[in-house]
Amino acid sequence: MRNIQYFWRHPLAEQVREEGRREGRAQARAEIILRLLRARQIDVPTPTRDRILASTDPDELATWLDRSHDITDARELFTAPRCPDER
Numbered sequence: 009m010r011n012i013q014y015f016w017r018h019p020l021a022e023q024v025r026e027e028g029r030r031e032g033r034a035q036a037r038a039e040i041i042l043r044l045l046r047a048r049q050i051d052v053p054t055p056t057r058d059r060i061l062a063s064t065d066p067d068e069l070a071t072w073l074d075r076s077h078d079i080t081d082a083r084e085l086f087t088a089p090r091c092p093d094e095r
Contacts (some may be wrong), residue, residue, distance in 0.1 A: 022095045030064070037069040042084070052082040060085070 038060045045052050045068045052060075063069055079085060 034064045034066060034069060037073060038063060041073050041076050045082055050080065053054050056082045
């Protein structure tokens with residue numbers, strides 16, 4: 009009897025599924041950032057919203073999520089925070 013290799017068990021299929029999971033997590037994190045900014049009543053200009061939604065880098069999104077708790081302008085997500093001693 010012949011051994012049948014089903015597509016969903018193929019390594020390529022697993023790679024595609026993993027990519028989809030990564031993209032889904034990135035999309036969810038971006039939406040959380042936007043939701044948090046909206047809850048804090050911070051206006052998010054369209055270019056800023058587009059940049060957040062376009063990101064697929066989990067580290068970048070994590071940084072933006074951390075910053076979203078303390079900023080007063082959405083564009084501050086993309087700039088490093090100032091040191092407390094800096095004036």
